Amino acid sequence: MLPFERAEAARIAAFSTSRLPRPLIVLTPDRADDVYWYRFSAAHELGHLILHGDTPPGDQQHEREADAFAAEFLTPRMSISPELPSRVDFTVLARLQTAWGVSVKSLLYRCRELGLFSAPTASRAYQRLNQLRAQNLFADEPIGRYPGEKPVLLKQAFELATQHGASLTGLATELAWSVDRVEELLGLLSDRPALRLVP
Structure with missing residues (x-):
């Protein structure tokens, strides 16, 4: 989520692109005061990436298709x-x-x-x-x-991958994320407070 500095850009609620090495979805915090809107917008942009690639924005048919994708993705028929x-x-x-x-x-x-x-x-x-x-x-x-989504299959996939030589640090390096972030996404971080021994 990124804030936009310029007023004309701040009117944009969300956008996506696949022109970078990794597909990217940006949602603006100025417009994310409702989690339901936020989730639908993220699914809508995912629909654009999957269905339309990097076609120019503004096509009404594409917008309807992305909305239909988001509805089916979040609430499968x-x-x-x-x-x-x-x-x-x-x-x-x-x-x-x-x-x-x-x-x-x-x-x-x-x-x-x-x-x-x-x-x-x-x-x-x-x-x-x-x-x-x-x-x-x-x-x-x-x-x-x-609290965010809690992926289940992702953790299971990682556990399977570790049986074939994958490691947490290797995955973090591949994704260009910190090990803590990967642990968070995989649900490996403990909710318990860290205890330290004090002399």
Whole structure:
């Protein structure tokens, strides 16, 4: 996450590029006051990298495709469909928001997209959501309180790789990251405080 210094650049919420040695996604902290927006934007930019490479930005069809990718990536149709309500139920949607890490607005859109809600029902639901947000319900969730994703397969892949000679320092060198950062991403850092012997 990088802040932009110039005012005209600060209007950019996120961007991605694959023109560097490693694909890069940049999200601006000025626009990341909502963790659900942050996660969707990251998935949207990942969609651009996978689907479009480095085509010039601004193509509306590409934007729709990146949004569709993000929705499917964060809430896969086969997994989320059985959990979505067949009628507007904000209690259920609030629970799903926490479980899936996506906004209630995005869940309403997913219900409409999957044919669970009609267009008029979805429209009324959006209006009701706006009223609830005005009453400080479903407020933005600051990104600072979000612990981040906890990858499971990554740790398992590393454990398998160590059986074939890989090492933590070797992986850190390959990624050009610190060993501490790699340990954090692999879930190898202990939450317990470090104790020191004092003479």
